[in-house]
Amino acid sequence: MVVEPGVPGCQDTTAQEDGGLLGQEVQAGQQLLTVRAPKAVPQVVTSSPVLGPALLGLDRVGPGEGAQGRLRAHYNR
Known part of the structure; x- marks a missing residue:
């Protein structure tokens, strides 16, 4: 299943810039994902x-x- 940006119930993680420890972990995960899976679009599922x-x-x-x-x-x- 491919999750497209703008799908109801998902948030684009690039829009989250709240900082803090969790924000830093999310950014580190995004950087790793960019290297290993450059076409992937990480999203927080709500x-x-x-x-x-x-x-x-x-x-x-x-x-x-x-x-x-x-x-x-x-x-x-």
Whole structure:
């Protein structure tokens, strides 16, 4: 599953500049990811933890058009 920027329930980590220890760890992780996976787009997920497995389940059964969007909308209320 590829997460695109602007997907509801995700935040682009490049917009987070709060500093602090966690901010420094996030920046270090982004730098490492840039070296090892230059096309990756790290994001902080704010959706329910069950959304990921549910989306994987939909990928497996081949849902109709719009099913993933409806599922995301349900868990991002």
